[in-house]
Amino acid sequence: MPLGEFELIESYFRRGFPASAAVSVANGDDCAGLMLPPGEQVLTSVDTLVESVHFPVDAPAEALGYRSLMVAASDLAACGATPHAFTLCLTAPELEESWLAAFSAGLARAAADCGMALIGGDTTRGPLALSVQVLGSAPVGSALLRGGAAAGDDIYVSGSLGDARAALAYLHCESPADSHRELLQRYWYPRARLVLGQALRGIASAAIDLSDGLAADLTHILQASEVGADIELQRLPLSSALLAADEAPHNTALAGGDDYELCFTAAPSQREAIAGLAHRLALPLTRIGETRATAGLRCVDGQGKDHPLPSGYRHF
Amino acid sequence: MPLGEFELIESYFRRGFPASAAVSVANGDDCAGLMLPPGEQVLTSVDTLVESVHFPVDAPAEALGYRSLMVAASDLAACGATPHAFTLCLTAPELEESWLAAFSAGLARAAADCGMALIGGDTTRGPLALSVQVLGSAPVGSALLRGGAAAGDDIYVSGSLGDARAALAYLHCESPADSHRELLQRYWYPRARLVLGQALRGIASAAIDLSDGLAADLTHILQASEVGADIELQRLPLSSALLAADEAPHNTALAGGDDYELCFTAAPSQREAIAGLAHRLALPLTRIGETRATAGLRCVDGQGKDHPLPSGYRHF
Missing domain, CATH: 3.90.650.10 (PurM-like C-terminal domain)
Structure with a gap:
């Protein structure tokens, strides 16, 4: 029996990921919630990585997990944002447990390096693609543009x-x-x-x-x-x-x-x-x-x- | 010569989309910025729609544009969030101008119906897929869970x-x-x-x-x-x-x-x-x-x- 979406999230996208003090509604509801420091604005960006366009077929899963978050978090860096959290949309033709374990380990390592919580996402069946949305903040007027x-x-x-x-x-x-x-x-x-x-x-x-x-x-x-x-x-x-x-x-x-x-x-x-x-x-x-x-x-x-x-x- | 990403955004994803008072850094920088009303938390959700999984091959482009935002905005509705803005990741094998014109018209109509600004996104080449991230807010403690x-x-x-x-x-x-x-x-x-x-x-x-x-x-x-x-x-x-x-x-x-x-x-x-x-x-x-x-x-x-x-x- 294939791994269900809920078991998948529980097994691979919860444990080992860092928490963030900004998260007010955690992964698992219709929306995730974030509380920002007073006087700060939300800064957000999104990046999609598609197999054979942005990374080669048979890319190592651990590296792919790491890279997919870092590439998106880089936009927060460019704006001078304090990183808080991210969401992941994972589209894959099938979900092998060994691939998922390696991918989520790389993703969790990048999340720990950035200090970002995984607050939601979506898994769908289809050609391998990853879309990562990052959320950060900066005091109003201080973002680098x-x-x-x-x-x-x-x-x-x-x-x-x-x-x-x-x-x-x-x-x-x-x-x-x-x-x-x-x-x-x-x-x-x-x-x-x-x-x-x-x-x-x-x-x-x-x-x-x-x-x-x-x-x-x-x-x-x-x-x-x-x-x-x-x-x-x-x-x-x-x-x-x-x-x-x-x-x-x-x-x-x-x-x-x-x-x-x-x-x-x-x-x-x-x-x-x-x-x-x-x-x-x-x-x-x-x-x-x-x-x-x-x-x-x-x-x-x-x-x-x-x-x-x-x-x-x-x-x- | 194919349409470049920047011309594409300018031609199809700017005009006709509503503004939002919450947007503090508009589409076109590394991140988009949002200012929330004081005392409100960010509520966010993301949905991916993949061709032949979530919608049929040859789906009418205008309807697809409309539906892709509404499906994601529905998660804000479920949480009782005030809608503010969204980002779009569009992955497509090629970008035909007639398809884009219809898709963006449907998307803009849904954005107007929801009162949400398009604040960023990503276009990549690959099998047709859409990922829409929505951003809203609600007073702390009042989100429906x-x-x-x-x-x-x-x-x-x-x-x-x-x-x-x-x-x-x-x-x-x-x-x-x-x-x-x-x-x-x-x-x-x-x-x-x-x-x-x-x-x-x-x-x-x-x-x-x-x-x-x-x-x-x-x-x-x-x-x-x-x-x-x-x-x-x-x-x-x-x-x-x-x-x-x-x-x-x-x-x-x-x-x-x-x-x-x-x-x-x-x-x-x-x-x-x-x-x-x-x-x-x-x-x-x-x-x-x-x-x-x-x-x-x-x-x-x-x-x-x-x-x-x-x-x-x-x-x-």
């Missing part, structure tokens, strides 16, 4: 870029080299920069998470803020694993999505605060360029010449 | 039952009879009982929406409230369209899902208030039985004999 950059702001990125894109070449390796394993770790186990996002409230003027690639995502900030930008190719932070594996690492860093680092802008007066933050979080925050009043994104190479920009990823 | 029924409470249902289930037989009719058309209307254009749900705050002791069928859904209330119930088959409210079309209309009313009416319990002292509410909303609220201290659901027919219960719909 795309449209806040002013001409003359510095542009920063966290961590290193391009690793997740470079990992795509090794997704099906039976026994990848150590440096390739590092790239694969970045692809399967992204870390939503939630602590950074919250720390950037009042410091950053605009922010976005890097899901579609630096060039495409930074362009969203520029368009929303009605400014342009100059960035320097040589300043892009590259990991040694990327340098070892990729023949065109700078292009991969410019175009590659799925890193889930943050890109943000800040007035030059914030340089000291940002350096202090990088130190405190033990996370590189690299200044890669600056915004300007005239529209457009320009990238210059080490010789001061224009470097061609990749076209952004288009979902359709 | 499944677990509040006490022994001796009356059990009510709104509207009529079984129509949507009976419609399944006519989904592919080229020119259905008028009475079948009424049933099809109930299937494709369910109405989330949002006004009723909010009016039942402080009156109902427990509530649920009827998505899986009366017997299955009422059982959720009974289990969460740790009570049993006796209901009378002859009291189930049946439409004339159902009586005309179905040879076993009472069984269809007991077992049939997709009506999205509310089932709720209330102390007998609330009968006058509930009759007044039915009058004010011009919506039948029918008392079909009462809860008791001992567990289990019993249905008796016109001769006072036990009527067999259908087994609840299992998603897997």
Whole structure:
């Protein structure tokens, strides 16, 4: 007899998941309820991951569980939100218990890393797809938005870029080299920069998470803020694993999505605060360029010449 | 050239959708923001509809758009929530403009009927599926939950039952009879009982929406409230369209899902208030039985004999 929806939730989506003080109506009713701190607004985002579009067929279930929450939580990070809770819509052709056990273990680990409670969801039969909705909050007026950059702001990125894109070449390796394993770790186990996002409230003027690639995502900030930008190719932070594996690492860093680092802008007066933050979080925050009043994104190479920009990823 | 995600949102998911005073960060940033009235908690729910599981292949796009929001908003109704906003994850193998135009028109009409703003979402390529997350609120402590029924409470249902289930037989009719058309209307254009749900705050002791069928859904209330119930088959409210079309209309009313009416319990002292509410909303609220201290659901027919219960719909 197949596992029923209720047994499934009881067996795999309750135990091992963290609680949240914000949850006022728990999983199991028609709606879940959340109480926010006074004066805070709800911040919410949703991401769908579809098999063979966003992850390969036969993706490891534990990694898929971890990644599906982190990818969605990354949008909370980009807005500087305090994370609270999430819902999961799981569509699967059949539910094997071994797959479910691994998937829910990965999901629970991501939930613990983010401090988010699982407050509801839906399981349906169909082609494998995951939709994760995240709920967080921030004091009214303090959310980081795309449209806040002013001409003359510095542009920063966290961590290193391009690793997740470079990992795509090794997704099906039976026994990848150590440096390739590092790239694969970045692809399967992204870390939503939630602590950074919250720390950037009042410091950053605009922010976005890097899901579609630096060039495409930074362009969203520029368009929303009605400014342009100059960035320097040589300043892009590259990991040694990327340098070892990729023949065109700078292009991969410019175009590659799925890193889930943050890109943000800040007035030059914030340089000291940002350096202090990088130190405190033990996370590189690299200044890669600056915004300007005239529209457009320009990238210059080490010789001061224009470097061609990749076209952004288009979902359709 | 295919329609890009950004053009798609601009063309089909902005214009014609209602605004909401609660929206503090609009569609287009990493997160959407909502400000709730002071002292209210967030209430949220999510529903996924998958082609050929929850709706037939070649479902009319306008109806699908309408139904996908109403089905999700029905969970807000069940909790007595004030509706505010929703997000949409649309997964589709390809995006035809004519399909999108019809789908978004239906969705916008449901959004206007519910008074809900579209605040975000996601479009991905894949087998047709829709995931709708709804966000509402209610004063802390006033949400209607499944677990509040006490022994001796009356059990009510709104509207009529079984129509949507009976419609399944006519989904592919080229020119259905008028009475079948009424049933099809109930299937494709369910109405989330949002006004009723909010009016039942402080009156109902427990509530649920009827998505899986009366017997299955009422059982959720009974289990969460740790009570049993006796209901009378002859009291189930049946439409004339159902009586005309179905040879076993009472069984269809007991077992049939997709009506999205509310089932709720209330102390007998609330009968006058509930009759007044039915009058004010011009919506039948029918008392079909009462809860008791001992567990289990019993249905008796016109001769006072036990009527067999259908087994609840299992998603897997």
